[in-house]
Structure formats: structure tokens, C-alpha cells
Amino acid sequence: MSEHKITLTVNGREMSGHAEARLTLVDFLRDVLGQTGTHIGCEHGVCGACSVVMDGKPVRSCLMFAVMADGHEITTVEGLEGPNGELSPLQDAFWENHAMQCGYCTPGMLIATHTLLQENPDPDEAEIREAIGGNLCRCTGYQQIVEAVQMAAKKVQEAS
Amino acid sequence: MTDTTAAKEYRYITKKRRVTEDRRFITxxxxxxxxxxLPGMLHVAMVTSPYACAEIKGINAEAALALPGVRYVLTGAELFENINPLLSGLDLPNIKRIPLAHERARYAGEWVAAVVAESRHIAEDAVELVEVDYNPIDFVIDPEEAMQPEAPLVHPQHGSNILCDKSWVWGDVDGDFDAAPHSLAxxxxxxxCSTIPIETxxxxxxxxxxxxxxxxxxxxxxxxYPEQIARALSLPVNAINVHFDVDVGGSYGLKRGIRQTVIVSYLTRKLRAPxxxxxxxLxxxxxxxMHGPDRIFDMEVAFDDEGIMHSLKIKATDDAGCYPGRAPLQLGKPVSAIVGPYxxxxxxxxxxxxxxxxxxxxxVRGFGQAPTNFAIEAMVDKVARKLGMDRDEVRRRNMIRADEFPYRIPSGSEYDSGDYHTVLDKLQTSAGWQELLTKRDAIRAEGKLAGVGISTCLEPSGGNSSFEPFFNPKNDTTTWMESCLIKVDMLGSITALMGTSTSGQGHESLLSVVIGEILERDPDTIRGVHAESLGALPSNSPVGSRMAIMLGGAAAGAAEKIKKQLLEIAAHNFQLPVDRLIYDGGDISVEGDPDKVMNWHLLIDIAHRQYHKMPxxxxxxxxxxxxxxxPTGGALPAExxxxxxxxxxxxxxxxxxxxxxxDTGQVEILDYHMGHDCGTVLNPDIVRGMSLGGIAHGIGAALYEKFEYDEGGQHLSGSFMDYLLPSSHExxxxEMVKHYTPSPLTTFGQKGSGESGYLGAPAAIxxxxNDALxxxxxxxxxxxxxxxxxxxxxxxxxx
Structure with missing residues (x-):
């Protein structure tokens, strides 16, 4: 199996490592670069736990090979905090609303809703449910996640 | 959420608090x-049986072992020689379960050999190279066919496909059926189906x-868990250290990987590598x-013209799958609430x-109670329909009244407390029962089908093990204790240890809020720790909706002991009896003389350094x-x-x-309302989240989720493409309405809530x-x- 050197920008930092052509992006992030915040749920693109942002768009990192991400810009859950470790309004709202239980789908949920709020700072409930429609959660029944996103959107709007 | 009860005033519990654990998950x-x-870690992939049942005549691993990076291929035969069979819930000496199929594979997908390699990818490659010589034999998939005399035997040495067949009669069932004017069956x-978590x-x-x-x-x-590993591997329990601080990505009862654990534990000793x-x-x-209860209920109920139900017959036939494990015991827990709230x-x-x-x-979440509640509630609806009565009215007439608690049901369990009528009243008011019926009728008038559902269900909580001796007389377990160790260090901070892992229930937060409440210290300064098993006290893990009650009770008990020690130190230094002292926020003052005070830090400094000031x-x-x-545990089932x-x-x-x-049969849920009473709520966000998540699990069980098998015994639901999990669209x-009837048996009156939602939602859907049909x-x-x-x-x- 051929090995490839891959260099990409993860959460603003350039990182590189070697990967076989068949290595998925999520395995590369987790096992080669040590960024374990992104989780693996189904490995067939249904559950959304492995969602990351690539060049501004959410992608399933289990459905991409690492070589396909070479030279691209990736944001993972570890990159949502501010430069001094301060929580983003969305992270803070997830905490305030207890928008999780086991925390396993949470990175994917944050990535999906982070991207939503960048595109649509004032989503209604249906739009939020649409944005997380491809992310499965087995703990919450989704409601506290929806409430968290609503709170985050409101806070960001009040602040601006 | 509507909150209509004025709860007793507490400092920290019952109030909104952020959940400690959440911070690490959002970052x-x-x-x-x-x-x-771990450095040098090896990875396992499984060779699986393609047959529903087959003799394993031989395994040739030569080609697999020749692949660079492959380190070992473990078979069932090797394991069988070197480990002890795994624990069974029942006394079935002829059914020995080991983690890999030995001599015979008994279901499609069963693990037949474990390939060990330097990476998971190589291990998966090598799985394809392992040659297993199978001789396919007859199998049985349907549980009722399996009970027929001519059915192929899953475990020939057991002599039957029936793992247990137990009957109980509580009260004069025949007499009550004879006396009642109506019955229906x-x-x-x-x-x-099950509550499959996102993490495998x-x-x-x-x-x-x-x-x-x-x-x-x-x-x-x-x-x-450590004890089960020790027994399988013939190791002392103190040679095993389970790191309970691992975060578990959801479980809802299912994460019982003893087979997996025994396999990797055996391999790490053999291969000298992690x-x-x-x-x-897959x-x-x-x-x-991942597979949960699979149950056929034959129900019969006797009732009168007024809709009063007098007697009930339940026959539950449950398909355990190929090994007994805990499955038969999931028929046991429902005995604790066999008549529901009626x-x-x-x-x-x-x-x-x-x-x-x-x-x-x-x-699975509820340990067999969710299916039973579904069957009981279907029965109540049928009684109402037969008599032409309203479904809520039949429930109201049969539910145990608030003044009847504690209430002993025919099977012997005593319900601690409740106010079912008030909860139902509150729910119907907040939901707008009449408006919902009007809305339903308006939809029907448009030519669609519409229905309003109702269910009123119980969640037995505080998990003890009574179903074990109940189903297996050789098992005389009568305690399912839980423990907490609290340390107050020299500088005054509090650390509390538990001996279990957490899969989303927020036990660190539970410990800190309970101890904070008792010691009157800010819970945010109290650290809850998942001790390693070698450093932990006895625990029975978060099953059976038990941790708010049991870990909460253990933590409260330990905190009371700390408080008592502080009071004794103060009493010794003031030269006064303890009952003259006032404990307030960790400081202790003399009654009637508020200037005489020893503060928290002084008391703790004495305890740690100034032995000359200690009693x-x-x-x-x-x-x-x-x-x-x-509570109420400690006894074997009665004769x-x-x-x-x-x-x-x-x-x-x-x-x-x-x-x-x-036209399509598609169900759309337009409104959903739940009324919930789990006594005193320690953390409202945690309890609400569990109920909401439980409802989602219940909707999945009611409308979407099923592990399907074809006629050839092949499992058809091995992925999330084939096993339908509800999303944010479904x-x-x-809307929830809460009521708080405290339990007289627990520290603050709390009851369990870890299975809430799931225990009533399938029945309600x-x-x-059926109302729509x-x-x-x-x-x-x-x-x-x-x-x-x-x-x-x-x-x-x-x-």
C-alpha cells in the first residue's frame, strides 16, 4: 500500500504526517495527528459523529481519504475555542443547555451547527433541525441541542 | 417546561446547575x-460466521499469519482450553459460553476467530485470508418454532431450546376471572430492537x-466487570485494574463487552503487548x-362494566438469541411492576x-420493562374500546390513589409513593387534551388519519438484583450496594470517589451536588472522580435507574460522616456537646454565641495537622x-x-x-406531551435530558427500529443504513410537565429517571x-x- 505525505491546516496550524492511500481523514486526524476530539460512529456516513469543517463546509471525515484533504483547511471541535481557550458562544450554549449526555456525538453536532450559524445567524427551529438532520444523537432526543443553538444565535445577535 | 410544584428549599440540588462533565465534551x-x-498496541478484527448455524471443522490461518504485520490468530478452541466460561444469568450448566465460537457457530455474524495485527487495517485484510471449514446445519430463527419438539437445537447438550419457563400466580386469578363480567385476550x-449508542x-x-x-x-x-474478567481468566481481582475514568459514548444498558474484554486480556498476556x-x-x-428484548405477549384481562380491571394474565415468550446471558433476567424485572400503576x-x-x-x-434501558409497559397499556386501551369508555377515564378509575401508598402489588413489591391522578390531571391540562381531540377530529375531517395516544407507566428504580435469585435459586445475591469515599484534603478541598464508569449520566456532577448539599459547600469546588477498580469500593454500576438513589445515597452517607467528624472536632475544642453547635456552610459556631466560631479551614487544619486539638x-x-x-433490599424471594x-x-x-x-402509512408526530414524577430532582437538566432521550428511543422502538433476519438466518440490520435510527426530523x-412526589426511602426523596421516557413512549405512540386506525x-x-x-x-x- 503506497504511503503519502499529507500536509494540511488543522485549526489554523499546519500539520503533516504519512498515510496509506486507504486511510480515512478521520483516522488520520485521530491516529496520526492525535486530534481525538473528532469521533467515529458508523464509518459509513450516516451518523455524522466524524463531521469536520473543510474549507468552510461540513464534511464526513469517515467518507474521505486523508490524501483527499492534502493542502486543505480543516476545523475540528478542538478549533472552536477562542485563542485563549475561551468557549465560543455555541459551545457555551451547549453547556448551558446540557445539549448532550455522553458527549460522543457532540463534536459532530457542534461542527454542524457552527457551520449553520456562520451561514445563517438567525435560524428557526426547522432550519436547526435540518442542519443536524444528518447527525444522530441517542441521548438527548435533539431538543436540548436545538435549544442550545437558538440560545447561541440569540447571544451572538445581541452582542453584535 | 412547566414546573408547578413548590419543592422543599435546598441549597444546590433541585436547582439548575451546569453539568461538570459537559465542559470536556464541548471542547x-x-x-x-x-x-x-498505547505504544506498541496491537489491533483485533473478527472473522465472523456466514452461517446461522454451522459446525466449525477446522480453521486454517496460515495465509493470514503470512501477511506482514499479522501477529496472531486466536480461535475458540484455544480460548476454550485456556479460560473459564462466561457468567450466565440462569443455572444452565450445559451451556458454556466463551467469547469465540467453539466447535459450532450459532448465529450469522458470530465471532469465530480474532486476528491480531499491528494495525486494524492489516487485521481486516488478514480476516479475509482466514479459511474456516464450515459444515452448515439446521437452524431456527422464530422463537415459537424453536419451542416445537422437532426444532433444531441451538445447544444440543442442553436438550431443549427453552432456557427457562417459569410461572407465578399471585392472588385468586381464576376466581377473579370467573367473577368478572368481561374479559379480553x-x-x-x-x-x-435496542437503544444502540453511537460509540461501538x-x-x-x-x-x-x-x-x-x-x-x-x-x-x-x-x-x-473486574470480577467477571478475573473469573474468566483465573486471575485474582487484585491483578486487574479497570480504568473507570474512560468516558463511555452512550450505553443505555448495552455496553456489556465481557467477551471482547476477555479476548484482548487473554491476548495481551499471550503476546506481551497492549x-x-x-x-x-458491523x-x-x-x-x-446490541440486540434487545424480542418478545411475544399473550395478554388476558378481566374487567367489569365500570372499566375496573380485576385480574391479569401475562404470558411473555422472549427470544434470547443464542446465549442466555442477561436476557432471561429481563423477563424478571417487570415482576416489580407487573400490574403497572393500576x-x-x-x-x-x-x-x-x-x-x-x-x-x-x-x-437494554428498562431491562424488559418498556416492552411490558407497552403490552399493559395496549390492554388498557382495549378495555376502554370494548366498553366505549374514554382511555383516560379507564386509567383514572384503575390507578392507585395517592392515599394508598405505600402500595403492595400482588407480586409482592411495594410501591413507595406516587400521585398518579395529579400527574395525569396536570398533563391533560397542560397538553390541552380536549383541544388535541378537536385537532385530531379536524385532521380526520380532511380525510387523513389522526390519533391521540395516552400511556401511564411506571419506572421501577434503584436497581437491586432480586430478579437473579427469583430466576435462579442457586444465586442468593441480596445486595446491590453502591459506595462513595470522600476525602477532604489538608487545604480544604473535597474529592469524592466512585467505583464505576459513566455513559452520560453525569455522576461527577451527582457526587458534587449531593456532597455540596450535605456539607453546604459549593459543588463547583467538589471533584467527583471515577476511581480505578483497584482504588474503588464496591459498586454495581449505573444500571436499573439506580445512581441518583444509590450513588447519591452513598455520597450523602459519607458526607454525613465528614460532617459528624467536623462537629466532634469543634465540640472538643469548644468543650461543649455537639447539640450546642451550629453547622453552617462548613463553619461551626456555638448556639446563642455567634462570635464563637471555628471555620472550615481551621477545622480541617486541626484534622490534618494539629492532633493535639483532636478528640x-x-x-x-x-x-x-x-x-x-x-433500600428494601436484603431479602430473598418469599416461598x-x-x-x-x-x-x-x-x-x-x-x-x-x-x-x-x-396513502403511504407514514406517521407524523404533531404534538408530544409528557408528565413526569420521579420524586425530588437532583439536577433538572440531567433528568429532563434523560426523559427526552428516552422518548426518542421509545419513538424509535415504536415506529422504526428492528433487527431483521431473513429466512436463511442472515442478519439484515448490520448498519445504520439498514437499522433505522430516528433523526431530528422524526x-x-x-412539552413536559413535572410533579414531585418524594420517595420516603431515599436521601432527598429522589427516584430514578435513567429509563424515563423509554418506558412510556412506545406505549403512547x-x-x-391505534386511535388513528x-x-x-x-x-x-x-x-x-x-x-x-x-x-x-x-x-x-x-x-
């Missing part, structure tokens, strides 16, 4: 089992030759512990556990432990077949409004679907009620 800093990467079917099961084991110690990191939720098995989704869904004076129960050539059934003979430092027995099962009984009522597309917004004179009593099932029913193709 990507959780410590899940797959996040532990029906069959209800709860299909094989993951375990890493590392044998430390220098310490002769087995370290285990696992996504586990199981009672007595070994990980990280199930992929290994998880077909070969792992004043039914006699009952009989026939519980049959059958083995078939399917994946083994494991424990004579007292223990220096400041630490206390408390191990709590389950007459009655048993006190769980101590606490929470109540939940559900009202959904649904519409069904008459799960509606839920089924009730709504009623105008057509049709009904359906099989879950899941999938689009195609409803469509077939509407178009007259079934029943």
Missing part, C-alpha cells in the same frame, strides 16, 4: 476508550509483566451486544425464554466512606413466589398527537396509531409500526 477533550493510544409483539464497544488491555497487573480501558457499563479491539459498526450490530388485585405471569440462532440479547483517640485526617445497601424488587417507582404519562398519511419537540375498525399490536406495516394494513393486505 473535544473527552477521554473515550478509542482515544487511549390479545397478542402484542415487541420486536428485537471499545476495549484495550495491557498486561504489565513487572507488576503482574492487567490494565483495562473499556467503554463499559456493567456490574461486577491489545485493542475497537468494534466496527461487528457491533451483528456480533456484539389497582389490579391478582395476576399470573408465565415467562419463557427461548434460544434461537440469532445474536444474543443483552440488557482523644480519633483518626487524623478527614475522610469517610459509605457503602449503602439498596409464595412474591418478591420485593426495586425500591422506588417513578411515574410517567405521555400524550402524543399523530397523523398518518392514508423526533418532535416535547402505539396508542395514538380505530375509525377504520383496524388495529395493530406489533412494534415497530413501520410505514410499510401500516400501509399494508390500510390497504387490507394484512390482518
Amino acid at each position: 473535544g477533550r473527552g477521554n473515550f476508550a478509542a482515544d487511549y493510544n 390479545f397478542r402484542a409483539r415487541w420486536s428485537r 464497544f471499545v476495549v484495550t488491555a495491557k498486561w504489565d509483566e513487572g507488576k503482574e497487573l492487567l490494565d483495562v480501558w473499556a467503554s463499559i457499563q456493567m456490574p461486577k 491489545v485493542r479491539f475497537n468494534e466496527d459498526r 461487528e457491533n450490530m451483528s456480533g456484539g451486544e 389497582r389490579i388485585k391478582s395476576a399470573s405471569y408465565n415467562a419463557i425464554s427461548v434460544t434461537t440462532n440469532k445474536t444474543s440479547q443483552e440488557a 482523644l483517640g480519633s483518626e487524623p485526617g478527614l475522610q469517610a466512606q459509605h457503602t449503602w445497601e439498596v 409464595d413466589g412474591t418478591v420485593q424488587m426495586y425500591p422506588c417507582y417513578a411515574f410517567e404519562a405521555h400524550i402524543p398527537l399523530i397523523a398518518i398519511d392514508p 423526533i418532535p419537540h416535547v 402505539a396508542s395514538a396509531v 380505530a375509525p377504520l375498525g383496524k388495529s395493530i399490536d406489533t412494534l415497530p409500526m413501520r410505514v410499510r406495516d401500516i400501509e399494508a394494513l390500510l390497504n387490507g393486505q394484512t390482518e
